[in-house]
Each structure stands twice: as C-alpha cells, then as structure tokens.
Amino acid sequence: MTEEQIRHARALLTHPDATVASIARLLRVSRSAIYKYVPELEDGGRPAVGASTGRSRLGPGA
Known part of the structure; x- marks a missing residue:
C-alpha cells in the first residue's frame, strides 16, 4: 500500500460503519x-477521529 492509501x-x-472489507x-x-499496514486493527481497536493510526470495520455486508 502507498502512504496515501494507508x-x-x-x-x-x-x-463507525466502516469495515475493513x-x-x-x-x-x-x-x-x-x-491489517498489515494498519496493525492497530489486530487488537480490534478503531482509530480516533484525527488519529494517524488505527483500524475498524466499514459497512454492512463486508
């Protein structure tokens, strides 16, 4: 992934409605x-608004 994509x-x-998929x-x-480039997601955490790191889920059916 590029820095921009990350x-x-x-x-x-x-x-809140975002999924990794x-x-x-x-x-x-x-x-x-x-998951590789946003390792914070492995802990099931979501980034705070304005945070430079973090993972979460996006949307239904993903």
Whole structure:
C-alpha cells in the first residue's frame, strides 16, 4: 500500500460503519494488506477521529 492509501484507510476507519472489507475494496487492496499496514486493527481497536493510526470495520455486508 502507498502512504496515501494507508492514510486514507486510517481516515475511513474512524467511521463507525466502516469495515475493513469495504475499505479494501475501495482502495483496491486485500483485507490482509489493510491489517498489515494498519496493525492497530489486530487488537480490534478503531482509530480516533484525527488519529494517524488505527483500524475498524466499514459497512454492512463486508
């Protein structure tokens, strides 16, 4: 993932309805890439608004 994609993923993960799967589809990367480059998600945590790191889930059906 590029630095821009990582920043975008982290920003999207601040949204309560965001899922890793939907973010991965949007950025055209695998879910495993999201988990690799946003390691905070492994703990099940979500980034705070404005945080530079973090993971969360995006949208239903993801």
